[in-house]
């Protein structure tokens with residue numbers, strides 16, 4: 001019954017575990033409520049409480065993709081004591097007595113503002129006591145009216161230590177009701193000396209509208225109200241501000257610019273995130289500002305800075321002192337020159353930081369009042385003891401205008417150690433001395449290491465975007481990736497197979513499109529290949545080995561790769577791809593499997609890589625193995641035939657790559673398309689998959705390319721499809737020898753030549769065996785394509801005329817080619 005279990009509450013949202021009673025609601029309603037809370041707080045720790053068979057509540061939370069969801073089943077969700085006992089048991093399993101956090105029990109029909117609650121608990125914990133909520137007076141309460149208790153409808157907030165101490169009443173069958181339970185809890189806590197604190201931040205629905213600003217919860221709301229409220233509250237911040245008729249907070253960005261790179265940094269920031277924002281640049285000396293003539297660049301006229309570069313963490317304390325002293329001086333001057341009246345908030349940020357300004361403003365606006373002295377940013381956890389409550393200056397320090405006003409009066413502070421950074425250290429000491437409260441916020445990111453995370457994340461700023469300075473140009477390709485070492489585009493499509501089904505032609509045909517960029521070679525085989533079993537791909541590999549294989553990003557282009565071995569890859573390969581590119585478009589070309597086998601065989605024979613293909617662990621070429629005689633196609637077919645007679649169930653057939661009991665060589669087995677396609681659709685949605693009929697590539701390539709580029713969302717283009725790539729007589733992609741050729745030099749032949757070419761003679765018996773072998777896989781493929789609603793490739797539709805007429809081969813009959821081979 002567990003959903004997704006992640007241990008521990010994330011540091012960023014200290015200490016509130018939400019026990020949500022989600023029973024008897026429609027999924028849409030739970031989702032509306034849950035997704036509303038979660039819009040800005042993706043990492044709430046939620047315990048979903050349901051009765052036995054209830055699933056809609058769980059699904060509602062799942063739909064919002066909460067990171068930490070746990071499921072508790074209780075006999076009766078209406079009994080609050082029961083709910084709390086279970087939750088207590090669960091929480092105490094992973095939280096020790098020392099944990100200073102809170103548990104809040106709310107109903108799925110209670111709307112919550114989690115950030116506000118976290119903020120209040122952090123700033124004014126005394127307001128909540130050990131046990132609080134909206135108290136219900138005796139006359140309103142049908143049960144145990146003489147005991148003060150809080151209404152379960154608006155949320156019951158209990159400090160975890162009080163919950164642990166409380167002697168929970170045992171279940172009482174006669175009094176199963178929420179009020180009763182709440183009163184019993186109150187009673188239990190009361191005995192321990194803590195009564196409930198009445199708190200009007202827990203609002204009942206009828207007062208919700210008027211007191212919205214103060215409230216942390218509203219309840220009960222009926223389902224439609226939940227939907228309306230979630231639509232009303234924060235579909236986006238802008239809508240919310242519009243609804244509340246209050247202007248969004250005015251935020252000014254102050255960028256500390258390093259003198260040596262001032263020109264580039266200012267240009268880059270103006271070209272990217274600074275384009276639509278109020279940004280001032282502060283440079284320490286006048287020389288560096290000479291290049292611009294505008295008010296947004298402020299020269300501070302500081303004394304020339306010391307010549308120590310970047311190395312201050314390693315430098316000796318004396319040198320670090322000198323450097324730190326200069327930085328302190330600079331930050332102090334910047335703080336002094338900022339205007340406290342023109343903005344509600346000021347964000348101090350380094351010049352190698354990329355700011356997602358909307359997200360940053362969203363983060364700030366959870367602090368409603370700019371007249372409270374608060375500062376928000378990334379906390380330096382380890383250094384805080386030394387200097388004060390330190391925030392890292394790189395990813396940005398946001399301070400309210402009240403905090404700024406106070407900080408402007410700060411004087412000098414001594415440098416405590418070389419590890420307390422200069423400017424940030426000064427600010428920390430300053431904040432402490434004037435009583436500015438400092439909050440850590442995970443959205444200020446100091447190293448955006450995870451390229452993929454930055455795309456999907458809710459991070460508000462990314463520090464160290466480009467080593468050595470400047471905000472990088474964020475490419476406006478469809479799927480940009482930013483990383484502090486690079487910018488790139490995520491690939492949009494991959495041609496995953498099948499091998500020998502014209503993937504090279506497709507690859508280079510697509511490459512003709514003006515919007516398509518191909519990597520430096522066909523077949524990167526990055527996610528895994530037969531000779532490189534897929535390991536879990538890491539971020540560094542993804543960036544340096546994969547993204548770097550593509551040309552540098554330019555506007556509005558589409559990146560695509562082709563590695564036909566992916567199709568037959570194991571699940572791990574697909575998972576790797578899924579993790580980094582969850583909406584990759586997949587293109588698969590299908591060729592009549594017996595023809596495919598023949599083509600694959602003759603190509604490997606020409607390459608001298610038959611042995612390697614059959615023994616993936618051994619990279620040697622055929623010619624490198626003494627006395628190696630590659631098996632003939634007839635040999636291979638007969639071997640398959642004997643496997644089929646001893647092992648008639650195709651499901652048990654495997655190549656050596658996979659584990660299984662009945663061996664079938666990969667030349668043949670890779671034509672078992674249904675098996676592989678099903679595996680892919682176990683991960684990727686059907687809409688991401690496009691199936692090409694090889695027959696169309698041969699006969700109507702123009703139409704095929706038109707449909708394919710439609711699927712990839714490319715504008716109409718006239719592809720030249722005259723040439724045929726990578727034919728068996730004219731190998732372009734693969735080695736004739738050992739090294740693959742570089743992508744640019746791919747040999748093609750014109751179609752007319754191919755048509756004139758002498759066909760490779762294949763023994764009819766061999767072809768018969770192959771065709772017979774593929775009856776079952778083809779039937780499976782046909783069913784699969786039908787079920788998934790794909791167009792049938794021509795070789796399956798209409799059914800092959802002789803399909804049922806081929807006599808089934810009898811075991812032993814077809815051994816003659818084998819014998820012939822060895823007889824010589």
Ligand SMILES: Nc1ncnc2c1ncn2[C@@H]1O[C@H](COP(=O)(O)OS(=O)(=O)O)[C@@H](OP(=O)(O)O)[C@H]1O
Pocket residue numbers: 498499500501502503504505506564599600603697698701723724725726727728729733734
């Ligand atoms: N446009 C067109 N028309 C007809 N046939 C074509 C076309 N493009 C590729 N081909 C044939 O496809 C075979 C090569 O497939 P791949 O490029 O996928 O091979 S590989 O897996 O990348 O090695 C190879 O098949 P064989 O020649 O039978 O080996 C190519 O001739």
